[in-house]
Amino acid sequence: MSRRQASYDGVAVCAPVTVPYVRFSNETAHWWAGAALRQLRDSVGLTPADVDGFCFASFTAGPDTVVGMVQHLGLTPRWMDHLPTGGASGVMALRRAARAVQCGDADLVVCLAADTNAIDSFRHGLANFSRFSQDAVYPYGFGGPNATFALITDAYMRAYDVTREDFGKLCIAQRANAASNPMALQRKPLTMDDYLGARPIADPIHLFDCVMPCAGAEAFIVTTPEIAERRGLKAASVLATIERHNAFPDDPVQLRGGWEMDIDGFWESAGITPGDVDCLQVYDDYPVIVAMQIEDLGFCPKGLVGKVIRQTDFTISGNLPLNTNGGQLSAGQAGAAGGFQNVTEGLRQILRQPLGDQVPGANIALVSGFGLVNYDRGVCTGAAALKAMS
Amino acid sequence: MNARPPKETRDPVLRKKARHLPPGLRSRSMHAMSARAAQGRFALQVCADCGTATYPPREACPQCWGTLDWQDQPNGAQVLCETTVRVSTDLYFRDHLPWKMGKVALDAGPVALVHLHRSLRPDDRAVIRCMLDRGGNAALFALPLHTSGDIDMTDPQLREFVVPIKGKTVLVSDARSAIGLAVVKAMHDAGAALVVAGMAPPDRPLGDGAQILSLDGVQQMPLDISDQTSVSEALSKVGGPLDIVINTARHVRSGGVSAHGNLVEQRRAFDISAMGLSRLAQAAGPMLAGRSHGAFVDLISSDALSGSASHAGFAAAEAARLALLQSFRHEMRGAGVRVMSVFTGPVEDEHFQSVPPPKVAPRRIAGAIVDALTQGREQTCVGDIAQDAMDRWLEDPALYAREKNL
Numbered sequence: 001m002s003r004r005q006a007s008y009d010g011v012a013v014c015a016p017v018t019v020p021y022v023r024f025s026n027e028t029a030h031w032w033a034g035a036a037l038r039q040l041r042d043s044v045g046l047t048p049a050d051v052d053g054f055c056f057a058s059f060t061a062g063p064d065t066v067v068g069m070v071q072h073l074g075l076t077p078r079w080m081d082h083l084p085t086g087g088a089s090g091v092m093a094l095r096r097a098a099r100a101v102q103c104g105d106a107d108l109v110v111c112l113a114a115d116t117n118a119i120d121s122f123r124h125g126l127a128n129f130s131r132f133s134q135d136a137v138y139p140y141g142f143g144g145p146n147a148t149f150a151l152i153t154d155a156y157m158r159a160y161d162v163t164r165e166d167f168g169k170l171c172i173a174q175r176a177n178a179a180s181n182p183m184a185l186q187r188k189p190l191t192m193d194d195y196l197g198a199r200p201i202a203d204p205i206h207l208f209d210c211v212m213p214c215a216g217a218e219a220f221i222v223t224t225p226e227i228a229e230r231r232g233l234k235a236a237s238v239l240a241t242i243e244r245h246n247a248f249p250d251d252p253v254q255l256r257g258g259w260e261m262d263i264d265g266f267w268e269s270a271g272i273t274p275g276d277v278d279c280l281q282v283y284d285d286y287p288v289i290v291a292m293q294i295e296d297l298g299f300c301p302k303g304l305v306g307k308v309i310r311q312t313d314f315t316i317s318g319n320l321p322l323n324t325n326g327g328q329l330s331a332g333q334a335g336a337a338g339g340f341q342n343v344t345e346g347l348r349q350i351l352r353q354p355l356g357d358q359v360p361g362a363n364i365a366l367v368s369g370f371g372l373v374n375y376d377r378g379v380c381t382g383a384a385a386l387k388a389m390s
Numbered sequence: 391m392n393a394r395p396p397k398e399t400r401d402p403v404l405r406k407k408a409r410h411l412p413p414g415l416r417s418r419s420m421h422a423m424s425a426r427a428a429q430g431r432f433a434l435q436v437c438a439d440c441g442t443a444t445y446p447p448r449e450a451c452p453q454c455w456g457t458l459d460w461q462d463q464p465n466g467a468q469v470l471c472e473t474t475v476r477v478s479t480d481l482y483f484r485d486h487l488p489w490k491m492g493k494v495a496l497d498a499g500p501v502a503l504v505h506l507h508r509s510l511r512p513d514d515r516a517v518i519r520c521m522l523d524r525g526g527n528a529a530l531f532a533l534p535l536h537t538s539g540d541i542d543m544t545d546p547q548l549r550e551f552v553v554p555i556k557g558k559t560v561l562v563s564d565a566r567s568a569i570g571l572a573v574v575k576a577m578h579d580a581g582a583a584l585v586v587a588g589m590a591p592p593d594r595p596l597g598d599g600a601q602i603l604s605l606d607g608v609q610q611m612p613l614d615i616s617d618q619t620s621v622s623e624a625l626s627k628v629g630g631p632l633d634i635v636i637n638t639a640r641h642v643r644s645g646g647v648s649a650h651g652n653l654v655e656q657r658r659a660f661d662i663s664a665m666g667l668s669r670l671a672q673a674a675g676p677m678l679a680g681r682s683h684g685a686f687v688d689l690i691s692s693d694a695l696s697g698s699a700s701h702a703g704f705a706a707a708e709a710a711r712l713a714l715l716q717s718f719r720h721e722m723r724g725a726g727v728r729v730m731s732v733f734t735g736p737v738e739d740e741h742f743q744s745v746p747p748p749k750v751a752p753r754r755i756a757g758a759i760v761d762a763l764t765q766g767r768e769q770t771c772v773g774d775i776a777q778d779a780m781d782r783w784l785e786d787p788a789l790y791a792r793e794k795n796l
Contacts, residue, residue, distance in 0.1 A: 128415075135420040136446035138413040139529050140503045141489035142480035143473070150473035151493050151503075158471075158512065202473045249452070252470050252501045253493060375446060376493065376503060 002262070005240060005269045011098040012228040012235035013386060015044050015221040016344035018355065020183045021332045025116045025215035029061040029335075030072055032114035036217035037073060040110065044233060046221075053079040053106030053222075055097050057089035057113040057336040060121060079106040083336075087283045087371030088243065089113060090218070090340035091382035094367075095241045097222035108227060111343075114217035115335025132375035143202045146210060148373050149286040150202035155253040156288050157204065162306040164204060167287035168195040170322070171208050171329055173314035174284065178326025180316070180356030185212055185332040208329075209286055216334030218344045225389065234351040236386040239364075240270035243382035257289075257370060258381035259296040267298060270385040274299045277385070278362040279349045280320060281342035283370040284327040289378070293368050297383060321359045324349055342367045343384070350388040363388050406680070409726055410482040414525040419447030423520070426460060427528035428768035429780075432520035434498055436461045445500040465518045466497035467532060469510050482524065490547065494518070494532055504532040508545055521551040521766050524726040526719075543764075552766035553685040553728060556581035558633035561625075563588040563615055563670060568739040568752040569689065570638045571599045576756035577636070578605050580764075586628055588613030590639065615639050615666035616658075625673040632677040636687045636759060639666050640708070642741035647702045656703030663707035664714055671718045679725035686722065687730045687759055688715050692771070692779035694733075696791040719768075730762050735775025748774050 017039040019032060033056070040046040054077045056066040064072065066082035079100045083089040090113065097109035128134075141147055156162060171190060178184035190208060198207035221233070228235040242265070244258030259266075267273060274297070282293040291305045299320070300308040314322035325331050325345040328338045346365030348354050368383040416424070419435070426433040434443045439456030443463060451458060472492035478484050492506035494516060502518075510516055516532040523529040531551060533542075543554050560577045564570040565587035577585045585608045596603060603610055611627060614620040615637075625632070641662040643655040667688065678684030691704065694712040698705035712731070719729035736742040738749040750773035758772035771777040782790040 131417050132446045134413070134415045135417050137503055138480070139523060139525075139527060140491040140505060141475035142413060142478045142483045143475035143489075143491070144479065146477065147473055147475050147491065150475075151471045154473060154512070155471035155493075199476075200474075201477045202475045205473070252495050376501065 002265065004265065008098050008102060008238035008241075010102050010224055011222065011238050012225040012233075012389065013094065013098070013220060013222050013238060013347060014228050014233040014235040014351070015040060016347040016351070016353070017043060017219050018183060018341065018344055019217040021185055021214045021216035021334050023117070023185060023212065023214050023332070024119055026118065027116055027215070029058045029114045029116050030064070030069070032116055032215060032217040033058070033061070033069060033112055034073060036112050036114060036219040037110070040219060040221070044221075044231060046110075048074045048076070050108055051075050051077060051110050053077050053097060053100055053109030055081045055083065055093040055109060055111045057083040057085070057093060057339065058115050059086065059335045060115045060117075077106065079109065085339070085371045085380045086336050087285060087339040087378070088369035088380035088382045089336050089371060090343035091241065091367060091369040091384050092243055092380070093340070094220075094222065094238070094343055094384055095243060095382070098238050098241070101222055101224060108221060108223040110219060110221055111340070112217065112219040113335070113337040113340040115215060115337055117213050117215040117335070130374045133373075137375060145285065145373055146202040146205050148376060149288060150205040152254050152377065153204055153209075153286065153288040156255055156292070159255055160303045160306060162291060164196060165192065166306045166309045167209065167291070168192050169309055170287045170290050170314060171195055173318070174323045174327045175330045176315050177321070177324050177356070178330035181325045181331060183355055184326040184330050185214055186326070186330045205286065211285055211328040211333035211338070214332035214334050216332065216337045218334070218337040218340035220340075220344055220347060234353070235389045236347055236350055237389050239272065239385035239387050240266050241382065241384040242266045243380070245380050247381065254377035255292070256302065257292055257296050257378065259293065259368065259383055263296065263298050266383065266385070272364060272385065276364055277366045278321070278364050279324055279346060279359045280322050280366050280368075281346040282323065282368040283339065283342060284323055284329050285333065285338070285370070287329070289370055290322070293370070297366065297368055316357045316359055324357070324359055325355055339369050339371055342369060346386055350386060409682070410485060411525040411724070411726055412482045412523050413480060414527060416527055417447060419449065420528065422460060423447055424522065424526065424528040427520040427522055430765065430767045430770070432463050432465050432518060433460045434463050434500070435459065443499040445496070445502050463496070463498035467494040467502075467504075467516045467518045469494050469506070469512050469514045469516055469532065470501065471512050472506055472510070486546070486550065492532065502530050504530040505547055507531070507533045507542070507548065509534050522728075522768055524550060526723045526768075549683070553634065553683050553763040555634070555760065555763055557583045558683070559584045559586070559628065559631055560634040560636060561586045561588060561628060561632060561674070562636045562638060563613060563666075564590050564639035565603070565610070566590055566596070566599065567638065569737060569755055571602050572752035572756035573636055573638055573759055574608055575602045575605075576753075576760050578602075578608055580760050583607060584609060586611050588615070588624060590614055615670050616661045618669055621669045621673050625677065628677070631681060632674065633681050633683060634685045634687065634763065635670065635674045635678065636689070637667060637670055638689045639663070640689070640691065640704075642701065642704050644701050644744070645703060646699060651702065656706070659703045659707035660710060663704075664710035667711050667714050667718070671714070675718070675722060675727070678727045679722070681727075684725070684727035685730060685763060686718070686727065687732060687762065689732050689734065689755065689759070690715065692733045692735050692776040695779055695783040696787070696794050699795040728766065728768065730767070731769050732758050732762055733769070733771045733776040733780060735773050735779065750775070
């Protein structure tokens with residue numbers, strides 16, 4: 001049993017920015033990172049001299065890492081970190097930056113994810129992803145993540161009696177949420193007939209179970225409440241966080257994620273229950289992972305998610321607003337920024353700065369990350385509960 | 391004269407079908423698994439400290455960080471889940487969609503992604519074969535239980551891992567010899583559409599072979615693989631697609647290096663075993679490269695693995711042949727052509743009259759070649775002598791070279 005987590009007193013999370021996504025971009029990841037900082041400059045008056053901490057995530061910035069990026073962007077941080085963890089990188093950046101600020105290693109940390117997407121870069125990125133993938137995944141049909149998650153989805157549907165209609169309901173709700181988000185790449189309403197009749201990609205995955213790769217950037221600031229106030233920034237506090245990697249390595253198929261290992265302590269540390277959450281921003285590369293998080297984060301007992309999906313309204317005005325910007329399934333997946341948009345959207349909702357419709361009375365957001373298929377499953381998981389500072 | 395009746399089946403204006411290979415990048419440990427798969431073995435790394443089997447290949451045991459050694463594994467498995475890939479960005483798989491794959495729990499312990507036979511469903515028991523894919527790398531294929539030795543040649547996925555003989559054109563070198571005749575007969579019986587029987591000079595009465603060489607679909611062709619012109623002429627006369635080449639030519643003579651050494655025979659052995667292979671490979675390689683299931687099978691003596699005091703020139707020539715074959719295999723991998731070796735010890739023929747048993751009957755060698763092709767196995771040992779030689783050589787090459795000639 002892990003020790004109880006120390007509180008995040010003295011930490012403020014603020015200034016969520018999203019650089020509008022585009023399907024394909026000829027710009028580099030560096031350009032997208034610059035655009036995110038420019039947006040912070042224009043919206044909250046940030047200058048390079050204000051930044052003494054920098055946390056960076058990207059798949060396409062190579063050969064550069066955070067090292068190249070700080071020189072490229074004119075930063076002189078006294079704390080920095082590079083996160084290669086994709087879909088889990090937003091939550092992980094938040095936790096690392098929060099402790100750095102809390103302990104005085106940095107005063108103001110910019111957490112930033114940026115990725116570009118040229119016409120052929122998805123294929124190239126895929127081909128060099130991991131050693132296990134080269135040895136033991138790609139040679140088997142080269143279906144990419146679609147095939148990996150098709151296998152997980154196939155096993156999950158049979159194990160827990162979840163249907164394509166259940167997954168369809170999640171996708172349709174997220175698309176409805178995207179309708180009010182002007183930055184979402186896909187806003188056309190999705191019907192159940194569209195969803196069920198879509199072309200198969202890797203059975204049982206069909207077209208609308210897949211995200212659209214795109215270019216984009218996301219960023220937010222982690223600092224002290226005093227600095228946030230001085231700069232006039234609305235801020236949120238961190239109630240609790242978890243992260244876990246390579247959980248349950250002996251499970252033959254990933255039917256649960258690392259959240260399950262630590263979730264009880266998470267709610268205890270946060271001092272709230274799932275019922276207190278006003279909006280849920282989970283990683284949504286495929287609907288099966290959304291369903292898995294609803295279970296493993298404690299919103300319903302394992303195995304009952306099908307029933308719960310049928311009884312829940314996941315739209316912005318519903319009883320459990322889910323991925324209120326449309327999520328990656330509707331807004332697009334901008335590489336590692338896809339692992340940040342859950343954090344920025346959760347922040348926006350509780351800071352009352354939404355891109356689209358506001359979740360009524362939102363004060364508490366739960367954001368959850370999931371990333372990096374190294375072999376047959378996502379390795380990295382994390383979650384954080386954020387509450388608006390009054 | 392052309393070996394087959396003229397038949398216009400191809401539109402000369404059509405672009406040739408480009409052939410691609412599956413993704414080929416692998417770790418060093420995965421190559422070690424492929425080297426075992428080439429021998430028809432399904433081996434995984436097992437921890438020297440805790441005994442846990444691991445997959446995909448690693449550099450340390452994930453249970454206890456112990457060191458890992460390769461060990462043969464039981465081939466049973468249970469299917470956990472499945473998918474049919476219908477969209478891929480890879481050129482090879484795009485040519486072969488839809489592609490069925492799945493995940494299995496291996497009886498050996500780990501889980502693995504596998505190529506899934508079309509009849510298998512989740513919860514089914516399966517037999518795992520560790521085969522080589524078109525790029526020459528190990529791949530796990532899950533087959534239904536009760537799969538007899540025969541591979542289901544009607545499964546298009548499985549056909550990618552093997553070399554079908556039925557309906558194909560096969561060239562057999564040195565078809566006049568006992569081994570060559572047996573191979574011609576076996577190819578004919580396995581359903582080859584045309585077996586071109588390469589007849590080495592000098593012309594002489596065929597004896598028992600006449601019946602085999604006059605079978606329907608067998609065509610005799612003068613072919614002296616010690617003669618460049620003869621090889622070129624023979625292959626040009628095949629005059630159409632050539633799918634499989636089986637090189638059985640060899641020059642077996644006893645004798646040492648200084649003791650009873652015969653330089654003329656030694657040179658002849660090199661000219662046939664080593665240079666003959668090169669001549670045949672040079673002429674046939676480009677023809678095989680255009681085929682969907684091209685293969686070059688070489689019959690090679692297990693004496694190639696180390697010197698032989700009693701057959702010094704022969705062993706040396708076969709060793710040179712093995713080296714050339716390995717280079718040729720590497721060259722042909724880019725074209726998806728399989729280069730296979732079938733190792734044998736002394737054969738039950740006129741060349742090994744003075745060698746005591748065990749010896750391998752020509753018919754058994756022919757059977758092993760059919761088996762190697764239809765199982766897609768890169769390296770085969772036929773008979774106890776060859777298998778024993780290979781095992782000992784793999785275990786300790788220096789010891790084997792000493793022991794063999796004691």
